[in-house]
Each structure stands twice: as C-alpha cells, then as structure tokens.
Amino acid sequence: MTAPPFLSIDPETRHVSLDGRDPVFYGDPNRVYALLHARCPTFYWEEQKQWFFTGYDHVNSLLRDRRFGRQILHIASREELGLAEPAPYLANFDLAERHSLLELEPPEHTRLRTLVNRAFVSRHIERLRPEIAGLAEKLIDGFEKDGGTELLASFADIIPVTMIARMIGIPDEMGPQLLVWSHAYVGMYMFKRTREDERAADRAAKEFSGYVKGLIAERRRSPREDLLSHMIHTEHKGQYLTDDELVSTTIVLLNAGHEATVHQIGNSVRVILESGLPPGQLFRDEAATERTVEETLRICAPVHIFQRWALEDVDIDGLSFKRGDKVSLILAAANLDPEKFSDPLAFRPDRQEAPNLSFGAGIHFCIGAPLARLELNTVLPILFRRLPGMKITGTPVVKDVYHFHGLERLGLSW
Template structure:
C-alpha cells in the first residue's frame, strides 16, 4: 500500500498489522494511523501486541456494553485452565493495589463497590465544586499572567485535577506533588513495551501509595470528616462495608483516574483549540458552546486510547471467533474518528451534530469520574482563554512516550 508511512504495514487480506507503538512517528500523531486503519483494516491483529483490536465505532461501542466480555477473567476460570502465567513476585504490591480496582472487577463485586462510590460522582454533587475549580484556576493564572508565558502543564494542568480529587477524598493539597509522582510511576504499568525498571517503579509507588492510604483510613476511623474516604469507610451496601484492601484499591484508582487523564486532556484541548484557528470568544461564548467545544476536543484527542476486555464466553464478532479467555482491545480514540460516524473526522469542528464520543467508555465500566472531568474542562478552559486572549503556542509541543495514554511532555505558551 503506497500511502502508508514506513513504520506501518497492513495486510488487509489477513487483517494483520505491523506497528511499533513506541515509535514517535506513531504516538505523536496516532490519528493519522487510525485514519489509515479505518481505510484499510478497521478490525486487525496487531502483531507486536499479539491481540485483536477494534477501531470501528459500532464495534467498540457494542463491545464496551457486551456482557460476554469483561474486565476480569479469573472470577470464572483459573490461571491453569487459561494457560496464564503465575503472578510475578516483583509486582506483588502493584497486584495487591489493583486487586479490588473498580476498573478491573466484574459484577457482583463491581456493582457493590461502584454503588458505594457512585453517589459522590453524580452530576448534581459534582456541580457544587464549580466555584472551587474556578477559584483555583483564577489563582493559578494570577501567578503567571504577568510573565507573558508559561509551561501550562506544570503551572496549571497538573495542579487542578489532582487538587480537586484529593480534596474530594480528603487528602491535603500539599500532597499533590507526591500523588502525581506516585501516579506517574503507577500508570507506567499500562504502557506498551514497559521495561523492568517501569515495573519496579510501579511496584514501589504502589507500596508507598497503599501505605499512605492505610494511614489515612486509620485516621478517618478515629476522626471522621465530611469527605469521600469517610463516606466509603462508613457506608454499607446490603449489610457489607468495604474492607481495608478494597478501600486502598478504590482510593488509588480514584486518585489516578481522577486526575491523570484530565491533566492530559487540558493540555490536548488547549493545543487543539490553538491549532484549530477558531476564535475562542466564539468557542466559549456561552455554556452550550463551551460544552460542544469540550466534547469535540475529547473526540479528536482523547487522553486514554485503549481498553481491553476478556471474552467470558465464546463469541463471534466481525467474522472472528473468540474463545473464553481470549483478550481483545478496543481503541476508543480511533472509534471517535470513524468516517462512518463523523464527517471529516480529523478536523476540529465543535458544531458537529453527530455521534457522542466514546472517550469515557460505555456500559457498566463507563468512567465514574466523567462528570468531574467534564466539569473541570468546562470550567477551566473558558477561564484560561478569557484571561489570556493573546495566548499562542511558543514551541512545538512534544507528545509523551506513554501510549496508550495520549498527552504532552510540555505545552509552552506565550501571550
């Protein structure tokens, strides 16, 4: 195929794709590759990952909701039965922290955990945080406005999501930098071709993170407060309370998911808006316009690109047969660019009246923090562009080598 870049090979007949996920030419502009996959091979076997991947909107949307596929498999089959390797001793702390993660469980455990946490994240509760988010954004901009420029991730994007989720849980603001450091090390486990050093760093971070949360749990048991951690400790569901291990896993996943993706998305959104050339005064002219703008940035530059699912039973999808225990991957960010659903999909068009983006997933694992992330984006982006109307990109941004996340190393701006 003559129109393919030299780092990509596609065999449409066998649906085989050769692509190095750590190649900067790919992760710097994955949308270009997704467009080629939609053109030649929307469902494909990624040779380097040894797994089937789906990029079509309808397939991804359906698989996210398909109860024949789940986030875990060991609740219905043993490692021996599935031919899976034994747990690795050097990841003992990470595995323990993940054991009761909302992201990894299936019903009935998932239902119980999610029910206990969900109340704090429904839109009517989250909406009360708008003035606090706005105040924090204004204060941060006060700190760098006079400088005529800033590196936006470290001065703004890193701070707001971690501060807000930490305050909700009941963790002091000054822990923000440490939480960021633990989280960055922790999510290294989800990168393609992670190294032994990445794994050791993730395990160390999981141990320190868990120890900190355990101390916090003990403190809240002694002196309850009006925060999410106290709520999780003292709320029951059908006569059951969360165990300490469940509390640790849930707190860690809420902290990681509650800021990691939103940090990326603030940077991605600002870059897309500035590159798009549309006047910010129009994009943010009222709440409805702001919401459309935010949803379009989520569509075109999602912060999390892939979710995996286990086949819980035999199933046939797109003329492929999957057996129980097979793993498949869904590229949410590619589904958001499906030309069958979106006209001119790689163009930033906030006035679209097309399909909803899949950036927060769908089904029972739809992102519990979506209302918070949306509120943060809908609050801070209009403030940023109103306060700094002459804002422009000062240096070409570099995309982080953290695929399947998508975010910038830094975003240097001037005005």
C-alpha cells in the same frame, strides 16, 4: 494517504505491524487510525499479539457486551487459560489492583461502584464549580504577568489532582507526591513497559498504599465530610468495604481522577490554538463551551485503549474468540470513524453527530466523567478569557506513554 515506514497493513489477513513506541505514531496517532479505518478497521496487531477493534459500532457494542469483561479469573483458573503466575516482584502492585473498580465484574463491581457513585453524580459534582474556577484563577494570577508559561506544570497538572484529592480528603500539599506515585503507577499500562517501569510501579503501589492505609486509620478515628470517610462508614446490603478494597478504590479514584484530565487540558488547549478558531466564539456561552469540550474529547482523547476478556466463546466481525481470549478496543479511533463522523480529522465544535466514546460505555463507563467534564468546561473558558493573546511557543512535546495520549510540555506566550 500513504502508510508511514513504521506501519504495514495486510487487509486480506487483517494483520498489522505497528511500532507503538515510534514518536511519529504516538505523536499523532489519529493519522494511523484514519489509515486503519480505510483499510483494516478490525485487525491483529502483531507486536501486541492481540485483536483490536476501531470501528465505532464495534467498540460501542463491545463496551456494553456482557459476554466480555474486565476480569477472567473469577470464572476460570490460570492453569485452564494458560496464564503465567504473577511475578513476585509485582506483589505490591497486584495487591493494590486486586479490588480496583477498573478490573472487577459484578457482583463485586456493583457493590464497590454503588458506594462510590453517589459522590460523582452530576448534581453533587456541580457544587465544585466555584472551587474549580477559584483555583484556576489563582493559578493564572501566578503566571499571567510573566507573559508565558509551560501549561502542564503551572496549570494542567495542578487542578485535577487538587480537586480529586480534596474530594477524597487528602491535603493539598500532598499533590506533588500524588503525581509522582500516579505517574509511576500508570507506567504499568504503557506499551512495551520495561522491568524498571514495573519495579517503579510496584514501589509506588507500596508507598501509595501505605499512605492511604494511614489515612484510613485516621478517618476511622475521626470521620470528616469527605469521600474516604463516606466509603469507610457506609454499608451496602450489610457490608462495609475492607481495608484492601478501600486502598484499591482510593488509588484508582486518585489515578483516574486526574491523569486523563491533565492530558485532556493540555490536548484541548493545543488543538484549539492550532485550529485557528476564535476562542470568543468557542466559549461564547455554556452550550458552545460544552460542544467545544466534547469535540476536543473526540479528536484528542486522553486514554486510547481498553481491553476486555471474552467470558465465553463468541463470534465478532467474522472472528471467533474462545473464553479467555483478550481483545482491545481503541476508543480514540472509534471517535474518528468516518461512518459516524464527517471529515473526522477536522476539529469542528459545531458537530451534531455521534457522542464520543472517550469515557467508555456500559457498566465500566468512567465514574469520574462528570468531574472531568466540569473541570474542562470550567477552566478552559477562564484560561482563554484571561490570556486572550495566547499562542504556542516551540513544538509541543507528546509523552511516550501510549496508550495514553498527553503532552510532556506545552509552552505558551501572550
């Protein structure tokens, strides 16, 4: 496989130059990951000034390695690490992130996750299946007679945000506004974000936080049977969540609870239709559906990269990292490791190989994975059953939001 013009690989130095904003790359990153696996699975990405791991075993072990963590300032100062002071114009975003489950290590992470986790265990989530199915059927009722639709706007955007909002206790009518805030907020995680992206994220954090604070005050006065009331009124070892912790946790649950699943519904429909495999076979029963969903998660994961700080000096794959160094793990590339997956670029739902790493691993394994899997296992069979003649119209447009991977639009007709 020949390297495209935007990619250069030096296997001897393990240095790679790659333009992450090139549409050919983010439109189909799997081809680049295959080249990296062949020539340089652990590499220094020059534009990102950081070491990246793509090998399945390395990514899997580093996700679980307690010598690495999501935060570093709990054990070292900014001065000691040579880190710049926070930008004042990002004060609202930084405050919203300060107590994020995604950014904490034990014991704070343990306390927050324990309070939230019980709402997301599989046996509780399974009760939502009829509600998810009902919402999917209702949405399809709205466009089935049209003979075509743009799937993201009419279907994929709506289901995950509606379900996570209902779980937390936010009215359905807030769905469109939550999407606006969330899209601006997660702009902070894109490669080569602009100052404009950063200011938009800070504005979204301020507005988002203000809305959640109002909701918290309301639930303190009048608790309901929802996750926010549970988080407010449940203690862990004699401690309750503070308002700042409640805001951070609610925002991360809303963002993580729908962004990736929106991408994955679109990605999954695209890869299934482009595979040419008969949907009737892929979704013939519960077991086949589960295998199909897991294979779509493997081959077109919605979140590609997670970063870790070295919490101590450590050697990995012949490289020496100092405390305070940051490394990146490409989950989507690990899912394509030829050492673990035969013919890794092929969509094969009958695989019985390694589990995909799309939801991470270790203490930061995605808390919403049971909900995401339930939504995918519920709505995809309904969509293909209701619209049996579905085909893609036009060229699917991939969003310029790497390191996320999702579609801007997916036109369908039947």
